[in-house]
Amino acid sequence: MGKTAESVWKNCLNFVEDNIQEQAFKTWFIPIQPVKLNENVLTIQVPSKFFYEWLEEHYIKLLKISLQKELGKEAKLVYSIVMDQKYSGKEAYTVKIPSSNKEKMLPQEVDAPMPIDSKKVKNPFIIPGLQKIKIDSQLNTGYNFHNFIEGETNRLARSAGKAVAKRPGGTSFNPLFIYGGVGLGKTHLAHAIGLEAKENHPDKTVLYVSTEKFTQQFIEAVRNNNRNDFIHFYQMIDILIMDDVQFLSGKKATQDVFFHIFNHLHQRGNQIILTSDKPPVDIQDMEQRLISRFKWGLSADLQAPDYDTRLSILNYKIEKDGIEMPEDVLDYIAKSIKTNVRELEGSLNSIIAQATLNKKEITLELTQKTLSNFINNTRKEISIDYIQRTVCDYFKIPIDEIQSKTRKRDVVQARQLAMYFAKKFTKASLSSIGSQIGNRDHATVLHACKTVKNLSETDKVFRGYVEELSRKISVE
Numbered sequence: 145m146g147k148t149a150e151s152v153w154k155n156c157l158n159f160v161e162d163n164i165q166e167q168a169f170k171t172w173f174i175p176i177q178p179v180k181l182n183e184n185v186l187t188i189q190v191p192s193k194f195f196y197e198w199l200e201e202h203y204i205k206l207l208k209i210s211l212q213k214e215l216g217k218e219a220k221l222v223y224s225i226v227m228d229q230k231y232s233g234k235e236a237y238t239v240k241i242p243s244s245n246k247e248k249m250l251p252q253e254v255d256a257p258m259p260i261d262s263k264k265v266k267n268p269f270i271i272p273g274l275q276k277i278k279i280d281s282q283l284n285t286g287y288n289f290h291n292f293i294e295g296e297t298n299r300l301a302r303s304a305g306k307a308v309a310k311r312p313g314g315t316s317f318n319p320l321f322i323y324g325g326v327g328l329g330k331t332h333l334a335h336a337i338g339l340e341a342k343e344n345h346p347d348k349t350v351l352y353v354s355t356e357k358f359t360q361q362f363i364e365a366v367r368n369n370n371r372n373d374f375i376h377f378y379q380m381i382d383i384l385i386m387d388d389v390q391f392l393s394g395k396k397a398t399q400d401v402f403f404h405i406f407n408h409l410h411q412r413g414n415q416i417i418l419t420s421d422k423p424p425v426d427i428q429d430m431e432q433r434l435i436s437r438f439k440w441g442l443s444a445d446l447q448a449p450d451y452d453t454r455l456s457i458l459n460y461k462i463e464k465d466g467i468e469m470p471e472d473v474l475d476y477i478a479k480s481i482k483t484n485v486r487e488l489e490g491s492l493n494s495i496i497a498q499a500t501l502n503k504k505e506i507t508l509e510l511t512q513k514t515l516s517n518f519i520n521n522t523r524k525e526i527s528i529d530y531i532q533r534t535v536c537d538y539f540k541i542p543i544d545e546i547q548s549k550t551r552k553r554d555v556v557q558a559r560q561l562a563m564y565f566a567k568k569f570t571k572a573s574l575s576s577i578g579s580q581i582g583n584r585d586h587a588t589v590l591h592a593c594k595t596v597k598n599l600s601e602t603d604k605v606f607r608g609y610v611e612e613l614s615r616k617i618s619v620e
């Protein structure tokens with residue numbers, strides 16, 4: 145039987161699967177569809193331009209080998225990309241681009257719905273000559289890529305940051321929206337991108353600004369009647385990094401001015417990098433038109449580091465400070481401090497300080513003693529998993545039921561209660577709660593929280609459940 149696109153792709157997938165991690169395989173290869181086979185040219189359909197860029201950046205070598213095994217040395221790969229027409233509200237369409245077939249390459253330029261080359265458009269507000277003024281980028285050289293340790297939980301954000309620093313405004317990651325909980329490295333990564341972009345493109349104007357500072361500057365500008373100067377200044381920036389955009393929440397006038405700056409920069413193909421403690425959809429009191437712009441590029445999250453990353457961070461820091469520490473001590477710290485990198489650094493510093501001040505050797509015993517308070521506090525954190533198990537035990541429902549799609553009344557109620565308690569007892573965002581409890585969206589979680597609140601006010605029996613469960617969960 146002759147070869148078909150399906151059969152060729154199936155064999156390629158078998159080869160790829162044997163050579164990469166399972167999670168990566170599921171994420172980047174399962175969604176691909178074989179479309180056409182024309183002699184030695186295989187066309188595959190990928191869900192987005194981002195997807196295509198990622199494959200070309202990370203897996204091109206593997207794809208090339210697998211394809212050559214199937215179709216010979218002259219094998220060629222063509223991507224069919226489903227382009228989302230976010231800007232015009234028109235139907236999605238597909239574009240076809242050949243693979244670079246290089247082992248390592250820069251992502252190619254694609255016919256994006258947004259004219260990337262709109263740099264030539266003249267900005268009537270900018271006085272010629274002013275554009276190249278030197279500004280202090282406000283970047284902290286201590287926060288660079290070299291000391292930003294890579295791990296499973298930050299790989300996507302880090303790689304996207306690297307890509308942006310290489311080709312600011314030239315990838316589909318615009319804006320690059322980095323989000324994650326407290327102390328997970330958002331600010332560090334944002335500075336690292338700025339520093340590397342500056343190094344790669346010395347002619348570009350880079351500016352890091354916290355949202356708080358931006359807001360203060362704006363208020364000051366309005367007070368002094370130079371709102372326009374403020375806007376013009378920001379419109380001159382080639383790479384704008386704005387930290388903690390969740391602080392725009394509720395600030396209508398600042399959102400408004402940022403909206404105009406954002407549009408201007410984006411239309412000119414300038415790069416925007418934003419950080420936030422939550423994903424765009426969960427930012428409260430933010431204009432919808434801004435939220436939708438935040439989602440235009442790539443949203444990448446930083447999660448709490450896993451054990452291996454925690455250990456690598458500790459090793460890096462002690463090596464840098466020229467300190468020796470027994471392996472069991474490092475292992476103990478990495479196993480005990482799980483929440484975030486700032487706490488990990490803090491605990492390491494406390495141990496070093498204890499040992500230095502008391503002229504003691506760093507031992508496991510000293511470490512356990514120093515960290516005891518800290519660990520007791522951290523253990524009190526309640527996980528979503530624990531909440532789900534407690535609710536399911538209480539109602540005698542198997543945990544897979546609330547994870548399933550079933551709409552059975554008792555299961556729906558248990559699921560809603562689990563969502564309500566996750567909102568009450570954890571710092572997780574609505575969308576993160578939804579994705580962990582039954583793979584629902586943030587609106588479902590919001591609805592669940594309201595339903596539980598309403599029912600507790602009107603139904604005595606239900607209120608009893610809520611109170612008892614609340615006690616059970618918080619006792620731990």
Ligand SMILES: Nc1ncnc2c1ncn2[C@@H]1O[C@H](COP(=O)(O)OP(=O)(O)OP(=O)(O)O)[C@@H](O)[C@H]1O
Binds near residue numbers: 287294325457486
């Ligand atoms: N992957 C990493 N490798 C090395 N150090 C890291 C890493 N991630 C975070 N850190 C360090 O952890 C500390 C906290 O990081 P950072 O201030 O960037 O967090 P953040 O997410 O911006 O926190 P916040 O939400 O409180 O602003 C910094 O000292 C940073 O250098």
